[in-house]
Amino acid sequence: MHPRRSAQEVLLCDLCETVPLQSHCELCNINFCVNCVGKHLSDFSKDHRIVSYSCLGRNAAPNYPNCPKHAGKHCELHCEKCDIPVCSTCVSSGKHESHRLSEFLEKLSVKTQRQQEDLEELESRIYPRYKEMASDILTEKAELETKYGKLTTAADQQGEILHQEITAIVNQRKSVIQEMKNKHLSTLNKNADEITQKITELKQIISDLKSILESNDVSLTSAYKSRNSEFRTLPPKVQITVPSFSALKIGKDQLNEMFGSLSPLSINTEHGDTMKSAEAVSSPPVKPLLDEPRLTATIHTGYSRLYSVSCLSEDQVWTHGNNEIMNLLNLRGKLLTSIQTKSGNEPEDVAVTREGNLVYTDYRNKTINLVKNKQIRTVITLQGWTPYNICSTASDDLLVTMISDDYKQYKVVRYSGSTETQSIQFDDQGRSLYSTGDYINKYISENRNLDICVADNGASAVVVVNQSGKFRFRYTGQRFLIFMKSFDPVGITTDSQSQILTADFDNNRIHILDQDGQFLRYIHCDLFSPWGLRVDIRDNLFVAERDTAKVKKIQYLSTSC
Known part of the structure; x- marks a missing residue:
């Protein structure tokens, strides 16, 4: 038996004897690789019949398409660069010289598989969503007369x-x-x-x-x-x-x-939810919670009080404290960049956009500002409302918590650029989702499942709504020990596992919840006065301690599946 035909070894091309074979000429009874197909077809003295090597032994003859340029010829190959089927004459003409060629039937099989996947996604995921939306509209129309x-x-x-x-x-x-x-x-x-x-x-x-x-x-x-x-x-x-x-x-x-007043009819056309592809829907790698979270770095920020931290990268964070300066620091506490607010006021909150730019809210002059290449541009100026906390979303929108000038209304607003695209304020019964009052912190974060999570300090609760603003649940803390104080949520963030983390200021700990609001675990790590929170792209937790003005980096998830 020829050594190259041994079942223990890869079958190689009969011509070059170096590359694994993929095709077979039924006329010449020769096996060859993709690179040698063109050479073999250059012999015009024979009407070669090329098939995939995997097709050998099958009774059904392959149904190759006719070549549109050369009469009587079948397209047995596919040019990857031109993305068209080609015959032997097309190959020998030189128009596809140095182009990568593949067996037509293999290409056809791949496309057929993709078509099958598209059909499955259309039938099982996309079409039902459209039907659901149409049904929701019919239901809403039916309720109009009553309402x-x-x-x-x-x-x-x-x-x-x-x-x-x-x-x-x-x-x-x-x-x-x-x-x-x-x-x-x-x-x-x-x-x-x-x-x-x-x-x-x-x-x-x-x-x-x-x-x-x-x-x-x-x-x-x-x-x-x-x-x-x-x-x-x-x-x-x-x-x-x-x-x-x-x-x-x-x-x-x-x-x-x-x-008595009648509120205006509010018609907001929201951006349609973009359904993720079947590949994107797949769950991220599972990262279990560590039995003992580990403190991996401590950054001394230099503020007398620290309020916010936002990750630019794994080892660079933006911070803001009790003055008008926002500082970019590395893990050793080295100052990399300083930005003073445009107005000279202390910023209320900071966040980093998907493009890596800094945004901050100015409570006193009611503005939202973008810092790009160290230049500050006011992108939003509010009337009748004051912005508090801010976060950047997966779609690069901004979510902002804000309060009315009379302190009687609180809401969450989504901005695409400088355009308001969504306002979230009431539940289905018309009740306010969020507490009111002068200077009540409401840090905000978008979860991986696109839920909007708000740490409502005034209500001592975490309030979660879905992407459309529909109320999902309210978490009011755990009290396992008699000496624990009431739940005091401040900063909030989410991770790749769709888990929600919120800082419990009075109890010096972090609460970890699953995406449905079920309590999972505490993080202690000798925290003192935890305030602002952020998780980076590798699920490292950064905690801004208000009274020590330190940022602590904590590993709380396992890196191995």
Whole structure:
């Protein structure tokens, strides 16, 4: 037996005897590699019949396509560079010289396999999602009558309430008017009675005087006492002013405000979710939690207080503390770059974009700023809202937590560039997802499954919604030991395992949750006042300790599967 044909060795080309064979000429009964196919086909004295070596022994003859350029020829090869099937004449023409050639049937098999995979993905994943979206719209349309009916009923009820209130006010005003009228009339009657009495007395006196003068009776004249001085002082005249009614002029705007407000119809067309390919959907390598997390580096930042850390690379981190300077440091604490905020204000939070640029929020002038090549550009300026914490997403969007100027509303906003594309504020029942109040930290992070995770310090909870903003769960901490304080979440981050990590400031530890909010484990590592968190691309955890102003790098996942 020929040594090259031994079952223990790779079968080599009959021509070059160096490269493994892939094809077979049925006419010449010769085996050869891809590189030698062209040489063999250059012999035009024979009508060679090339098949894949793996096809030998099969009964079905390969169905090669006809060559569109050379009549009577079949395309038995595929030019990888031109991505077209070619025949022996095409190869010998020199147009495909030095091009990589492959067996046509092998190429066809690969394409058929890909078509099968595409069909499977379309049928099992993509088409059902479209059907689900269409069903959701039908459901939403079916609920419109009920939802808008409730609004109409509420408007009618409010109108009835206002009508009742106005009627009550009118009746009360009319009652007061009648009381004042009665009092006015009573006062006038009393005054009239007094004057009438005086008039009666005057008439009597006048009559008496006339009688005395007509009688010439000396005794009557002598006994007469004059009362003129008494009546010269007229009785008091009561001055009563009829009340006036001052109608308050109420404009349409005031009436609308009194009636109650109706929020505007908000129509946000969000970017459609991009479904990951079957390859991308596959889970990342499993990295189990270490039994004992390890502190691998400590960085002294130089701040008196430290608030944020964000990873530029495995050994370079951006930090910000209690001044207007943001510093880029390596693991040894060496200062690599310093950036002062554009306004001179202390930044509220910092993050690194997928392109490696720094972004920061300015609480005082309500701006979001991008640092590129050490140049600062304000990309977003808010009105009526103040930005707090920020993170960059897998799609290079920005997620920003913000509060209204009256401290009564809190929301999460997604920006693509400087354009607002999503606002997350309420759950399905219209209740606020997040707590409110002056200066409440709400650090934010996007999980690998595209959930949006917020550490709501004011509510002592981690609040998680999905990519569309629909509420998923709320985690309120664990209290295994009696001396533990209440859950005090501050910084938050996620890793390649879709695990959520949040800093528990008062208890000096990190909580690790799975993507569904189930508690997994604590990280201690002698942490003190942990505040800001970030995980780098290799799942190293960076912890910013507020009061020590140190950044601690911690390995908490196993590097082996």
